[in-house]
Amino acid sequence: MAKLEILELPDARLRTIARPVEAFDDDLCQLIKDMTETMYHANGIGLAATQVDVHRRLLVLDVSEAQDQPRVYINPRILESEGSETCEEGCLSVPGIYAEVSRAERVRVSAQNPDGSFFEERLDGMHAICLQHEIDHLDGKLFVDYLSPLKRRMVTKKLEKQRKNTSPKATQVML
Ligand code: ZN
Numbered sequence: 001m002a003k004l005e006i007l008e009l010p011d012a013r014l015r016t017i018a019r020p021v022e023a024f025d026d027d028l029c030q031l032i033k034d035m036t037e038t039m040y041h042a043n044g045i046g047l048a049a050t051q052v053d054v055h056r057r058l059l060v061l062d063v064s065e066a067q068d069q070p071r072v073y074i075n076p077r078i079l080e081s082e083g084s085e086t087c088e089e090g091c092l093s094v095p096g097i098y099a100e101v102s103r104a105e106r107v108r109v110s111a112q113n114p115d116g117s118f119f120e121e122r123l124d125g126m127h128a129i130c131l132q133h134e135i136d137h138l139d140g141k142l143f144v145d146y147l148s149p150l151k152r153r154m155v156t157k158k159l160e161k162q163r164k165n166t167s168p169k170a171t172q173v174m175l
Contacts, residue, residue, distance in 0.1 A: 024116035048137030059134035076111040
């Protein structure tokens, strides 16, 4: 297994819209393993392929307390969403920045497994939030896009500043 490099804002490759996964082969399985290892190593609870510069529609996540229940969603599609929930989010591609974002509280998602078979799930809580955050990545979207222009400018400044000095705290939740 190999740890992959995670792209960080303002890298323009994070704005790429990912294409569907078509080949359910050994390369895909290897990518899933590498992405999962990269996510754990970075203390993240989710990682989209876009973040490791692979522009295909897949993501991994693990919202379990013990970080021992990795999940993979290939070609995920949100079929239904309801309610609204606000959560403080962070992102491995936007290190050190946390902000409140409103998302749907419950979603119904369809996706494929590594063998190409389809499944459907209803999600809520952190699992639903994480999935929506990662699907956004596949569409070239970042959580800071939901902030007001003023807040976004503050984020850009903070990122520039911390690129020169400190490293992000490892204890907070990053998706
Ligand atoms: Zn993210």
